[in-house]
Amino acid sequence: MRDVAIVGFILLMIPVVIRRPWIGVMLWVWISLMNPHHFGWGRAAEMRVALIVAAATLIGLVVTRDRVRLPVNATTFLLVLLPLWMTVTLVFAFHFDDALRRWEEVMKIFLFILVTASVLQSRRHVEMLLWVIVLSVGFFGVKGGLFTVATGGAYRVWGPPGESYISDNNSISVALVMIIPLAYYLAQHTQRRIVRYAMYALIALSGIAVLGSHSRGAFLAVSVMSLYLWTKSRHKLLLGVLVLALLPVAMLAMPDNWKERMGTIRTYEQDSSAMGRINSWQTAFNIANDRPLVGGGFELYSRETFARYAPDREAVHSAHSIYFQLLGEHGYVGLLLFLALGITGWMNARRIVRTARDQPELEWASDLARAIQVSLVGYAVGGAFVNIGYWDLPYYEIVILMTVWSLIGHPNAPAAARAVAAEATPSVRNPRPEPAFGPASNRASPAEGACARTGSGARDSVAIDRWRARDNNGRPDGQDRTARRTDV
Incomplete structure (x- = not known):
């Protein structure tokens, strides 16, 4: 029955995906992060549902009337260059047949990272993607947190079934560390109290699941991430008191084997697992040299x-x-491209925070950029101990930052015009025919109306002209761009 429900839902969504490819991206992310078809007991686990969704989404990119455009900037340049370099290194791989199978998998991931960058056109799209990410990974946080409480932390928390980058205890713990700040952003920007409380519960249980994973890397990641969050918080005293009060209680509640494992962080020379990792690091370093x-x-x-x-x-x-x-695997060039991509995302986040400063209508963008920065800190620290260099989530976060910056970062545009851009609903490639009551040039665009309400006057003419040109080149005139907050 579970198989029928999961596969049936995906198949029923195919016509919608073809018409609205951004929904196909949401389905792809859900399948990629959560592996829902592997929760079935029958043949659903063997079905290539991701391939079905991918094919429908790619068809949708061609036939949809929604606006689809891949931005040309440093982020997309690196998102293209990194997989291209991986293709070059494939030719020189030590074990070509095994490398080819992994290359095919990684190329699919990067293809849909670029598709995601092409279809995210509004705040609504961004927040829908955030909800899919948080709920897909957070499911294992809720499940793992309850499991840890029920068993007293005696057993380890594991990730999605089947082949997944976050199946083992170390990887799922880093994934949970990364989604905690994203869940907090969603909690702060929802208008429904029950949803806010649900997000707080997800955050708490995910934190417990991180401890229940028995992962030393995740413990270090959550420690560093908490410190970074404290330095950026507006409520340092309150946050500090909460951490100092709750963390010791949580640690004392864990069993002795957990405490012994965390204690090996200081005595790693005596731990075979830690020394095995150091041996692998030295091997990679020798290969690169x-x-x-x-x-x-x-x-x-x-x-x-x-x-x-x-x-x-x-x-x-x-x-x-x-x-x-x-x-x-990819030499110093591959590592530098990977680091450059992360730095580019971080710089976009800083630009967003700086641009949104003292502008209440852009507070959501600033909060989101800060949340992703905290998440990336968790990835940078926790990822130092796990093999998730090709996992989707950090790349989606970088794409989200790029999208938000493109929405609010128009040069010389007034705040009102940027707010309209940030709240825009999906545009359409083919404008509707002109109505009979007058030409488009005589009607005020949404940006013009917003600027008029602010009283900014002639200073806004550049932004208004830009928005009118954008309307004439791909948006139906008069299309509603009012904010649509999405909770689920």
């Missing part, structure tokens, strides 16, 4: 490779780090 441009390619982890490059030839492990994963 031997092949600085192309590295060893995807799936380089084999006895033959470790026999040649590892200090300990018998300890064959994956990289266990996003940084050494990119360094070992």
Whole structure:
């Protein structure tokens, strides 16, 4: 029955996806992050539902009347250049057949990252994507938190079933760390009290699930992320008191084996797991020094490779780090492109915060940028100990920052025009025919009306002309761009 419900829902959504490809992106993200079809007991787990959704979405990009445009900027340039470089390193991979299978998987991810960048055109789209991300990953936080409470933390929390980048306890814990600030943003920007309380419950249970994962990397990530959040918070005293009061209680409630495992952070030399990771890091470093441009390619982890490059030839492990994963598999060039993409996203967040300062109508953008910054801090720290260099979520966050900046960051545009852009609903490629009561030039655009209400006068003429040109080039005149807050 569960199989029928999941697959039936996806198939019923296909016509909608073709008409509205941005909905296809939401379905793709849901399937990619949560693996819902693997919760079935029958053949649903074997069905390639992601491929069905992907095909419908790509068809929709061609036939839809919605506005579809891939921005040309530093972010999209790097989002294209990084997978292109991975394609170059594929040619020189140590184990080509294994590398080819991984390359196909990673290319699908980057393709839909670019599709996402093409269809996100409004705040409504951005917040819908946030809801899908938070609920898809947060499901395991709620489930894992309840499991940890019920078992007293004696057993580890695991991620989605099936093949997923966040299936193991270490990866799902970093994923939960990343969605906590996103859930907090959604809680702060919903008008429904019950939804706000539900998000607070998700945050609390996800935090408990992070502890229940027994992941040392996630423990470090949540510690550093909390410190960063405290430095950026407007309520430092309150937040500090809450952390100092609740964290010791949570740690004392965990079993002795959890405390012993966390204690190995200081005595890592005596822990075989930690030393195995260091051995893998040294191996990746040696490969990059031997092949600085192309590295060893995807799936380089084999006895033959470790026999040649590892200090300990018998300890064959994956990289266990996003940084050494990119360094070992794609050389210094791949690592630099990866880091450049993260820095570009961070700079977009800073621009958003700076632009939105002292402008209440753009407070949502500032709050979102700060939330994603906190999330990326968690990824940067927690990712140093897990293999999630190709996982979707951080790339979606970078695309969201790029989209928000494009919505509010128009140069020389007045605040009112930026607010209209930020709240815009999806536009349409083919404008409707002109109505009989008058030409478009005689009607005020939404931006013009917003500027008129602010009394900004002639200073807004540049922005008004830009918005009129945008209307004539791809938006139906008079289309409502009022804010549509989305809770679910």
